[in-house]
Amino acid sequence: MSAPSENPYSTPVIPANNQLPPGTLRTPWVAALLAWLIPGAGHFYQRRWAKGSLFFFCVMGTFLYGIFLGSSRVVYASFRPYDFHPSTVCQVGVGLPTLPAFAQYFAIRAKQAPMWDGFMAPPVIIGQEVPAEWARAQMQRGKIDGDFEEGDFVPSNNPRYMLLARYSNYNRQLLTDPYFNDYYSNQLSEWHAKYDYKYELGWLFTAVAGLLNFLVVFDAYRGPALGYRYVKPHPDASGKPDEASPPRPEPTAAAP
Amino acid sequence: MTFPLFFASTAQFWYSLPLAVTVALVYSATRFEDLTSILRHSVRIMVWTTIFALLMFFWLRWLTAGL
Numbered sequence: 001m002s003a004p005s006e007n008p009y010s011t012p013v014i015p016a017n018n019q020l021p022p023g024t025l026r027t028p029w030v031a032a033l034l035a036w037l038i039p040g041a042g043h044f045y046q047r048r049w050a051k052g053s054l055f056f057f058c059v060m061g062t063f064l065y066g067i068f069l070g071s072s073r074v075v076y077a078s079f080r081p082y083d084f085h086p087s088t089v090c091q092v093g094v095g096l097p098t099l100p101a102f103a104q105y106f107a108i109r110a111k112q113a114p115m116w117d118g119f120m121a122p123p124v125i126i127g128q129e130v131p132a133e134w135a136r137a138q139m140q141r142g143k144i145d146g147d148f149e150e151g152d153f154v155p156s157n158n159p160r161y162m163l164l165a166r167y168s169n170y171n172r173q174l175l176t177d178p179y180f181n182d183y184y185s186n187q188l189s190e191w192h193a194k195y196d197y198k199y200e201l202g203w204l205f206t207a208v209a210g211l212l213n214f215l216v217v218f219d220a221y222r223g224p225a226l227g228y229r230y231v232k233p234h235p236d237a238s239g240k241p242d243e244a245s246p247p248r249p250e251p252t253a254a255a256p
Numbered sequence: 257m258t259f260p261l262f263f264a265s266t267a268q269f270w271y272s273l274p275l276a277v278t279v280a281l282v283y284s285a286t287r288f289e290d291l292t293s294i295l296r297h298s299v300r301i302m303v304w305t306t307i308f309a310l311l312m313f314f315w316l317r318w319l320t321a322g323l
Contacts, residue, residue: 219286229290
């Protein structure tokens with residue numbers, strides 16, 4: 001007859017060494033890859049259902065709440081001069097949900113119009129060439145519905161394209177050099193004006209979601225950092241000599 | 257600054273609440289596997305994060321009070 005504590009159906013199975021049971025992590029690099037692509041998917045692959053669900057809802061919830069606050073404009077990839085978006089490095093931690101941002105970036109580089117009504121598209125910057133039809137449609141939408149108004153885009157050398165341009169406040173000269181993005185309003189400035197502090201909050205939430213998912217990837221690869229469950233450290237486990245206990249007396253020679 | 261204006265300016269602080277909960281939960285879940293340990297650890301982290309943020313807030317308020 002076994003003791004009640006050894007019955008696996010009445011008590012939770014807690015490993016004696018406070019580590020995950022062997023084989024739980026399955027193929028760690030596959031789990032890590034899945035965890036990066038979709039938050040929580042690596043843990044589902046390892047059949048760690050509770051933690052997988054927790055990671056999925058927390059990370060995806062934070063990411064989607066950020067998009068809800070600041071619209072899909074807070075997530076974009078851009079590595080152009082005068083428009084490097086550093087939070088992309090954090091946001092890419094969420095994995096596949098940021099894939100549209102990279103699709104949009106490569107479309108912009110190929111001088112195509114932003115797809116999906118600008119979902120996760122980088123902002124149009126001064127001097128950027130965009131298809132003329134798209135530019136005219138944007139100017140017709142106006143600033144209430146869109147981000148541009150008549151006169152924002154000027155003809156390019158190539159008749160198929162138009163350029164975003166700004167007039168200098170100093171000498172009314174037409175500026176089309178990307179250098180002036182640091183000093184004059186472009187589409188990113190419009191987003192900041194339109195969404196106010198919620199644009200910053202959306203940026204923050206999406207970036208934090210990506211950073212948290214990096215921790216999730218490590219957990220899928222190596223397991224929990226501090227063991228299966230919290231164990232209160234034993235007072236004798238400090239490694240220091242116990243000063244309270246008296247020194248052991250030296251053995252003395254036996255009396256003759 | 258009068259009290260109504262003070263609380264109007266702190267209304268945006270409520271956005272930090274879901275962020276603190278999420279960070280505490282995910283961080284704790286990467287420390288342990290047992291759900292009870294995760295919840296206990298996350299509550300501790302959230303309390304300490306909130307206390308630290310409040311201390312920083314009041315310190316900055318005190319620094320900028322005369323400006």
